[in-house]
Amino acid sequence: MESGSTAKTGDFFYGWDLLYKTVKADVSKKSDLLIALVHFLLTKHYNFRCVGVGDDKTLPEEEGSELLPDSWNDDDTKYSLRYVHDKMLYLLLGHITEGSLLINLLDINTKKVSNICVEPETLVPEVKGGITTIMPSASEIVERYRRELLDPVFTGNSREVTTQTTNSPRPIGSDPDPLRIGEPRRGGSFIPSAFEPRPFGFPDVGRGDLDPLGRGGHGNLFSFPSRPNMGPGPVPRFDPFNPLNPNRPGQGGINPDHMRPPDWNPDYYM
Amino acid sequence: MSDTKSEIEGFIAIPTTSGEQQQQQPQQQQNEQQVVGTKDIKAPDQVGKKQRPRLIQEKSTQETNPLILEHATLEWVPQHMDKLLNQYQECRKMPAAEWLHLLTYLVALECGFVEEETFAQKRHLIQPVPSFSSFHAQNVRILSEQPARYEVCFNDTVYIMRLRTLLDKHAPEETSLVAALQCRLMAVSLGDQLMITLSPAPPSKEPGYSVSLSIGRYVLNIQAKNKPIYHRFRKLDELSYQLKQHLFQPMRSQQLMQMEMKLQPSLLGLPDELYFEIFRYLDKSQLNVVARVNRHLHFYSKEVERKRLKGGRS
Numbered sequence: 001m002e003s004g005s006t007a008k009t010g011d012f013f014y015g016w017d018l019l020y021k022t023v024k025a026d027v028s029k030k031s032d033l034l035i036a037l038v039h040f041l042l043t044k045h046y047n048f049r050c051v052g053v054g055d056d057k058t059l060p061e062e063e064g065s066e067l068l069p070d071s072w073n074d075d076d077t078k079y080s081l082r083y084v085h086d087k088m089l090y091l092l093l094g095h096i097t098e099g100s101l102l103i104n105l106l107d108i109n110t111k112k113v114s115n116i117c118v119e120p121e122t123l124v125p126e127v128k129g130g131i132t133t134i135m136p137s138a139s140e141i142v143e144r145y146r147r148e149l150l151d152p153v154f155t156g157n158s159r160e161v162t163t164q165t166t167n168s169p170r171p172i173g174s175d176p177d178p179l180r181i182g183e184p185r186r187g188g189s190f191i192p193s194a195f196e197p198r199p200f201g202f203p204d205v206g207r208g209d210l211d212p213l214g215r216g217g218h219g220n221l222f223s224f225p226s227r228p229n230m231g232p233g234p235v236p237r238f239d240p241f242n243p244l245n246p247n248r249p250g251q252g253g254i255n256p257d258h259m260r261p262p263d264w265n266p267d268y269y270m
Numbered sequence: 271m272s273d274t275k276s277e278i279e280g281f282i283a284i285p286t287t288s289g290e291q292q293q294q295q296p297q298q299q300q301n302e303q304q305v306v307g308t309k310d311i312k313a314p315d316q317v318g319k320k321q322r323p324r325l326i327q328e329k330s331t332q333e334t335n336p337l338i339l340e341h342a343t344l345e346w347v348p349q350h351m352d353k354l355l356n357q358y359q360e361c362r363k364m365p366a367a368e369w370l371h372l373l374t375y376l377v378a379l380e381c382g383f384v385e386e387e388t389f390a391q392k393r394h395l396i397q398p399v400p401s402f403s404s405f406h407a408q409n410v411r412i413l414s415e416q417p418a419r420y421e422v423c424f425n426d427t428v429y430i431m432r433l434r435t436l437l438d439k440h441a442p443e444e445t446s447l448v449a450a451l452q453c454r455l456m457a458v459s460l461g462d463q464l465m466i467t468l469s470p471a472p473p474s475k476e477p478g479y480s481v482s483l484s485i486g487r488y489v490l491n492i493q494a495k496n497k498p499i500y501h502r503f504r505k506l507d508e509l510s511y512q513l514k515q516h517l518f519q520p521m522r523s524q525q526l527m528q529m530e531m532k533l534q535p536s537l538l539g540l541p542d543e544l545y546f547e548i549f550r551y552l553d554k555s556q557l558n559v560v561a562r563v564n565r566h567l568h569f570y571s572k573e574v575e576r577k578r579l580k581g582g583r584s
Binding site: 055 | 473
């Protein structure tokens with residue numbers, strides 16, 4: 001249990017040391033650290049960006065920074081920081097009165113406002129050292145910040161609990177099919193380079209016999225004897241240069257028994 | 271960095287006797303004018319009819335006596351509002367945010383809160399306020415006669431007032447419990463907005479309550495001559511609702527719950543003597559039924575039975 005809590009605390013406050021070192025020279029009182037902790041919570045876990053000091057209600061054009069701006073704690077009793085989140089402006093105000101620090105968070109757009117009152121002398125024993133030395137109950141303070149300061153004003157979710165999603169389309173081939181063996185067999189491998197691509201997407205075996213224009217390859221199983229090495233172009237089903245002579249034996253290819261005999265005269269009565 | 275409002279000290283130094291005399295004269299003159307007006311209005315043939323004047327008087331009485339800020343109009347305002355604002359007649363150039371802060375204080379009085387220093391001075395005159403109620407007309411009137419004590423600090427942009435919740439006379443006086451009744455009202459002026467926060471006094475870790483109000487919505491910047499200051503105020507019903515709903519009622523409920531007080535009117539939470547006055551009319555079987563409700567009623571019902579056995583009141 002303790003190790004889990006320690007790991008959680010360590011992960012949650014990862015980055016605090018860097019922020020503390022950037023403002024260490026400016027820290028002059030204990031309330032500075034409580035304001036810095038609010039800033040850390042807003043910037044790291046709620047994705048707020050600081051756009052400067054003051055209480056100006058004009059939405060700035062700059063994106064803001066994760067760091068505390070210059071002169072953020074110049075006033076001994078007052079803090080005014082401006083934040084931007086999702087193109088909305090927020091004001092973080094702190095006032096020190098009677099030894100306590102009253103912090104307000106105001107949403108400029110909706111006019112929602114929250115508050116929390118903390119005692120720097122009680123919560124911050126030291127101003128130098130690690131997070132556990134500076135604020136032994138930092139986890140409890142952050143929980144109070146979240147419950148009393150953030151939740152009433154900010155309706156978004158903390159980065160910590162938001163699931164990261166991406167809208168980019170999945171690249172082709174990023175999820176290969178384990179049942180696939182090699183590239184899918186597609187058309188083109190049987191098309192001779194000398195001929196135009198097949199039009200029907202099927203293997204061209206015997207395609208020439210069906211296509212009257214002869215596209216898709218040889219139409220006959222055997223080449224013509226008169227033109228064994230015919231060049232590119234459509235392949236006709238019959239030889240256009242040497243038409244068949246039906247009277248010559250072996251070239252007809254057609255059985256002539258059903259044809260009339262030459263000089264046949266059916267008139268036997270003359 | 272914080273300075274007490276100098277005008278308040280000026281008002282405190284004003285002799286009360288001369289102030290009362292000055293205030294009484296205009297009232298007498300107004301009364302005489304009203305009487306004269308009434309006489310002039312009456313016709314000779316209506317002298318004998320007494321009912322009609324009474325109805326008119328009753329109606330005018332209701333219109334001239336709104337009880338709370340919510341019912342104030344341009345013609346008639348509550349007495350406590352009139353009394354408090356009269357102390358600032360010479361401060362007409364006060365910022366609109368400060369006027370709004372004073373209106374907030376008036377609503378606080380109506381909700382059972384009192385400024386701490388005023389409470390210390392007028393404690394002997396303040397009546398107990400039951401936990402299931404908050405408005406006490408006499409208390410509000412007495413407290414409004416005193417100037418509002420608050421600090422103006424942070425370059426005159428923040429007004430701070432220390433408040434305390436009024437309870438009944440049976441409220442305990444332990445230090446820790448008294449601290450639970452204390453809170454701090456802070457109003458921060460942010461241009462056209464007034465951010466008001468009511469937070470418990472440290473070291474309490476109970477949550478505070480805040481609301482952001484548009485100054486120009488409730489207090490006009492224009493002040494007409496020869497007109498009372500409250501003519502600058504608008505939408506007082508909405509203002510009263512916002513303050514009560516988001517600040518004073520939640521805080522008072524929170525404080526009373528810390529004191530284990532009853533928030534709703536019921537048979538619980540009454541003064542002790544009232545239980546005996548009520549239970550004396552119940553017979554033994556009825557007292558036994560009441561005793562089974564809870565420990566509180568069990569105690570009182572058994573006390574009544576014990577007194578009867580000892581020959582007490584029957």
